[in-house]
Amino acid sequence: MGRFDLELGDDYALLLDTQRTPSEAKPFIIAIVVAHALGNAGIREAELTALIKKMMAGMPAVSNVTTTQVKQALADYDLVTKADGFISPTPLVARFQVKPEEEILND
Numbered sequence: 001m002g003r004f005d006l007e008l009g010d011d012y013a014l015l016l017d018t019q020r021t022p023s024e025a026k027p028f029i030i031a032i033v034v035a036h037a038l039g040n041a042g043i044r045e046a047e048l049t050a051l052i053k054k055m056m057a058g059m060p061a062v063s064n065v066t067t068t069q070v071k072q073a074l075a076d077y078d079l080v081t082k083a084d085g086f087i088s089p090t091p092l093v094a095r096f097q098v099k100p101e102e103e104i105l106n107d
Helices: 025-037 045-057 067-076 091-095 101-106
Strands: 005-010 013-017 078-082 086-089
Touching: 025 045, 025 067, 025 078, 025 091, 045 086
Parallel strands: none
Antiparallel strands: 005 013, 078 086
């Protein structure tokens, strides 16, 4: 087998890359937004999933990202700390800023 698979249908043809890896950019961007939304005090760990869903609701291009991926990005990139049932942002979060697409286009 080669790197690519050819999928044919009645009215389409797709060349699929078998070595394609899932994007890590979208979960990372959402994780930054969520970390900023935590504020300085943070939130209870039980409230994290609801906050992630709330933040994702305002981002139409992230429909294929799961809350688990965002939680993993928060941990993998050291954007939050967990202590005594609370989640708080790390100082690293201050290095990142996420702007809405319209704001970027108007700059």
